[in-house]
Amino acid sequence: MSKRHNAKYKIDRRLGENIWGRPKSPLNARAYGPGQHGQRRKGKTSDYGLQLRAKQKLKGYYGSITEKAFKRLYTEAARVKGDTGERLIGLLESRLDAIVYRAKFVATVFAARQFVSHGHVLVNGKRVTIPSYQVQAGDKIEVRERSRQLAFVLEATQLAEREVPDYIEADHGKMTATFVRVPALSDVPYPVQMEPNLVVEFYSR
The missing domain is CATH 3.10.290.10 (RNA-binding S4 domain)
Known part of the structure; x- marks a missing residue:
C-alpha cells in the first residue's frame, strides 16, 4: 500500500484546503496547517510561491503524481498549439x-x-x-x-x-x-479552484 494512501490528508492540511471535498478531511475541524507552527500567521506569498502552490495542489489532487510524471504531462501539453493549461487538465483527466x-x-x-x-x-x-x-x-x-x-x-x-x-x-x-x-477545465468538478495557468507559469520560468 502506498505511503501516500495513509497520509493523504496531510496534503489537505499542508495546502490549507480540502482539495477533494471529503467529509473526513481534518480541515473540516481544524482549518490550519499541520505541526506546531500550523496556526502561525503567514506573510504575503510571492509569485513563485503561488505558482508552486498551484502545482502542488494539482499534483496532490491526482494522488500526488511524481514530479517526473507530472512534468512529462506538462511537456506533452505544451507541445500542442492552444491553451497549455487546458490541455494539461485534459491529459490529467484522461x-x-x-x-x-x-x-x-x-x-x-x-x-x-x-x-x-x-x-x-x-x-x-x-x-x-x-x-x-x-x-x-x-x-x-x-x-x-x-x-x-x-x-x-x-x-x-x-x-x-x-x-x-x-x-x-x-x-x-x-x-x-x-x-x-476530453473535458475542459470548466467541465471538471474540482471542489476547490485549480489554477493550471499558474502551473504553466511555474514551468515556463
Whole structure:
C-alpha cells in the first residue's frame, strides 16, 4: 500500500484546503496547517510561491503524481498549439486512475491507483494495470467481473458526496464506463479552484 494512501490528508492540511471535498478531511475541524507552527500567521506569498502552490495542489489532487510524471504531462501539453493549461487538465483527466475515480468505482484517487495496478480494470476488454494509461475518447472502461462485488466498490458507487461528470457515462449496474470526451477545465468538478495557468507559469520560468 502506498505511503501516500495513509497520509493523504496531510496534503489537505499542508495546502490549507480540502482539495477533494471529503467529509473526513481534518480541515473540516481544524482549518490550519499541520505541526506546531500550523496556526502561525503567514506573510504575503510571492509569485513563485503561488505558482508552486498551484502545482502542488494539482499534483496532490491526482494522488500526488511524481514530479517526473507530472512534468512529462506538462511537456506533452505544451507541445500542442492552444491553451497549455487546458490541455494539461485534459491529459490529467484522461488518466485511467482518474476516470476510475470519476466513474465512482472507488472512493478516492489513491484507491483508484491501487485498484488499477492490482488488475481490477479492463479497457476495451483488455486488462490494464498502469494507472497513468491515457484513455482515448470512446474507450470503454469496466471493472473485472470477479471484482464487481467487492464491498468497497459497491460502497463507492453509492457515495453522495460527488456525482459522475457528464464527460463520462457510467453504468453502475454493469460496472462499466465510457470516456465520452476530453473535458475542459470548466467541465471538471474540482471542489476547490485549480489554477493550471499558474502551473504553466511555474514551468515556463
